[in-house]
Amino acid sequence: MLTASTRQPEQAVSRTRIDAGDYYIGTVKAGQTLRILDLEGNQAADTLFYSAADPTERYSAMDTIREQGNVYLTTGSVLRSNENRPMLEIVADTCGRHDTLGGACATESNTVRYDLEKRCMHACRDSWMLAIAEHPEYGITKRDISHNINFFMNVPVTEAGGLTFEDGISAPGKYVELTALMDVVVLISNCPQLNNPCNGYNPTPVELLVWNE
Numbered sequence: 001m002l003t004a005s006t007r008q009p010e011q012a013v014s015r016t017r018i019d020a021g022d023y024y025i026g027t028v029k030a031g032q033t034l035r036i037l038d039l040e041g042n043q044a045a046d047t048l049f050y051s052a053a054d055p056t057e058r059y060s061a062m063d064t065i066r067e068q069g070n071v072y073l074t075t076g077s078v079l080r081s082n083e084n085r086p087m088l089e090i091v092a093d094t095c096g097r098h099d100t101l102g103g104a105c106a107t108e109s110n111t112v113r114y115d116l117e118k119r120c121m122h123a124c125r126d127s128w129m130l131a132i133a134e135h136p137e138y139g140i141t142k143r144d145i146s147h148n149i150n151f152f153m154n155v156p157v158t159e160a161g162g163l164t165f166e167d168g169i170s171a172p173g174k175y176v177e178l179t180a181l182m183d184v185v186v187l188i189s190n191c192p193q194l195n196n197p198c199n200g201y202n203p204t205p206v207e208l209l210v211w212n213e
């Protein structure tokens, strides 16, 4: 559901730009609201959420989909953990669809989906691994890298139940906003993928804004 926000960027307590192919890791406190802004359009932000108190509790696509009875994420979606606790709620969304089924790109999937020579291309899983290696203070390990949300990515389910990577429906300035319901660690790979339409074949930056309320 398309819902605009009344929050003003000037009142944000932090603004962070993530360049194309780069990562972000940081904490959002309970009650704070995070906006992910697609600056130039058609960009996938591959995102994982963890409980800041215990990173073995993390975002779960299965619990989220089951509880809301829908495979797409948009305004009103409550993102649930693997302990079925509410972690964040989407409170505004001007894009309208975010994928939680397609998973993130990896060098291995690049070889299976595209070509053996694509193995050396930068992929989201590499960015996450770099993030947790450079920031051990969050206590996140390789085994905690699990299924993720692809904000702004369009992966429609066909009538036969198939998944297809479609051209993005996002556009410059579209955003999604989430209010944290517990203290969470946010880990984002701003997707560098060049072999499918998820970034419009041209990865671009996104911006994160946080408000205290």
Ligand SMILES: [Zn+2]
Pocket: 046, 104, 105, 106, 123, 124, 125, 191, 192, 193
């Ligand atoms: Zn990716």
